Amino acid sequence: MAMTTNKTHCFICNKDKITYPCEGCSQRFCLMDLTKHRQILNNELNHIINDYKQFKHRFTEQKPNPRDLSLIDQINQWEIDSIDKIKQRAKNCREIITASLQTCMNDIKMKFNELNKQLKQIKNENEFNEINLNYLRNELIKIREELNNSSIMSIEQDSQSFINEISIISLEKKPKFKKWKQNAVTMAGGKGQGQKLNQLHSPRAIFIDKKKNVFIADNDNNRIVEWKCNAEEGQIIADRNEQGNGMKHPTDVIVNQQTH
Incomplete structure (x- = not known):
């Protein structure tokens, strides 16, 4: 009886190993590459901290304009x-x-x-x-x-001011952001992670042709699937056979629309 394996594809070394997910970038890494990945993140955090300290010092020392x-x-x-x-x-x-x-x-x-x-x-x-x-x-x-009636006089106030009014005009141009309204539908997947034709497992890349058909590099399923526009499930265009030959952890997909 063959031993089951839980190995998946490492994003950095491109090898099938026991991998661990990174919630920040949604990628999976082997233990060695995960350590390197965390070190890179720590270096970036230290860089941000140094920038903050420099800005704080400059802000503290800054004199009025x-x-x-x-x-x-x-x-x-x-x-x-x-x-x-x-x-x-x-x-x-x-x-x-x-x-x-x-x-x-x-x-x-x-x-x-x-x-x-x-x-x-x-x-x-x-x-x-x-x-x-x-x-x-x-x-x-x-x-x-x-x-x-000697005090028949009264005071009349003029609506036009006889003093010059002033106001403050900011020279800073603030960008105007328009609120984004969600208006989208799920084109492929959406049925959880798996191997069925209506499921995907770690998709890495997509290609959309002129007919709005979506081609997906379904990485951990070792296949390229095509989802017709408004289809309920995809169809396999290329995959890996039982002997282990063929498609293996695809990371990109390009379709020749003249021949397809």
Whole structure:
């Protein structure tokens, strides 16, 4: 009785040995080549760590960009100029209100003094009637209303700013990534790992012809299979016979479409 073997194809030495999978690259390696493969990965990790340390040192030692400091100075100067403009505008408005109120009060005071003279004159002469009383009463009402309406002014805000607005524009161009939407179907396999015509075992390469037929180098099954477009299973194009002759662990496939 022949002893069963669990040997498979090593990705590096291309020999049938007891192999171990690498989850990162999805390949299988013999023990010796797996050790080498892990050493390569460790070297790459150390290289990344060294790059990180160098970048960290450069980042720690990096001083502010003079251009950035110049931008800060421009913002500070804009702030000072804007505040000065606001203060000057507020001062002008206060002066206008003060002058207007003073003019109004002077006018009321003048009318009030004139009415006072008329009252004294009528009282001293003791000659008056209803017409005179109505006149005096109406004048007093007018003066009182004018005093009450002395603050008839209001503040109107202009929608257009009198100071220059600023904003920050980044010169960095950020790439725009479009979200990828999955829109695909399984063309071959998908039934788990095995030797059946609807299964594959460690496929290594594919070739698609003009009719959208897929040719697959089915590595561990030692065969080339063709999957017709929308087919449920593949058909063997080349394989390894019982005597061990023929196809052995194919890693690539190319089809002459003129003769096939």
